[in-house]
Amino acid sequence: MTTVEMPVELQKIMNQIWDEIVGREPNYRYFEDADKNMYCWTTEKDGSGNYYCWTYKAYGKCSRSGKPQRWKMVDKVRFAKRNKAKTRALARYEKNA
Numbered sequence: 001m002t003t004v005e006m007p008v009e010l011q012k013i014m015n016q017i018w019d020e021i022v023g024r025e026p027n028y029r030y031f032e033d034a035d036k037n038m039y040c041w042t043t044e045k046d047g048s049g050n051y052y053c054w055t056y057k058a059y060g061k062c063s064r065s066g067k068p069q070r071w072k073m074v075d076k077v078r079f080a081k082r083n084k085a086k087t088r089a090l091a092r093y094e095k096n097a
Contacts, residue, residue, distance in 0.1 A: 023047050029086075030056075031093040036068045039093040041085040050078045053085040055092060 006014070026044035033039075038056040045051060054076040058068030079085040 026052075028052075031089060033093060033097045034066075036063070036066060037096065038071065039089040039096075041082070041089040043082065050080065051082045051085040053077050053079065053088040053092075055089075 026042045026046050028040050028042045030038040030040040036058045039053075040056065041053045042051045055074045056071035057074050058071055060068070060070040062068055063070070077085075077088060079088070
């Protein structure tokens, strides 16, 4: 099977079409505490026009040694404004750090 190189412009158009059809995960940022728990918030709106804040807690093997390999989402909250989501993530980080 051979591969065909696609021009950059065509690749961008195809990616835009793919994002419109399938959607994509919005970009996010996070604060990380000493236990490697992550307090995250989105920096872009999702498909429904909302921002989110959520927490990933480290668990399982090596989680207490500071080298976790697994995380689970503990909670997720929806916001209309990005600043509110970031503020909530920061408050949770400061509370648990």
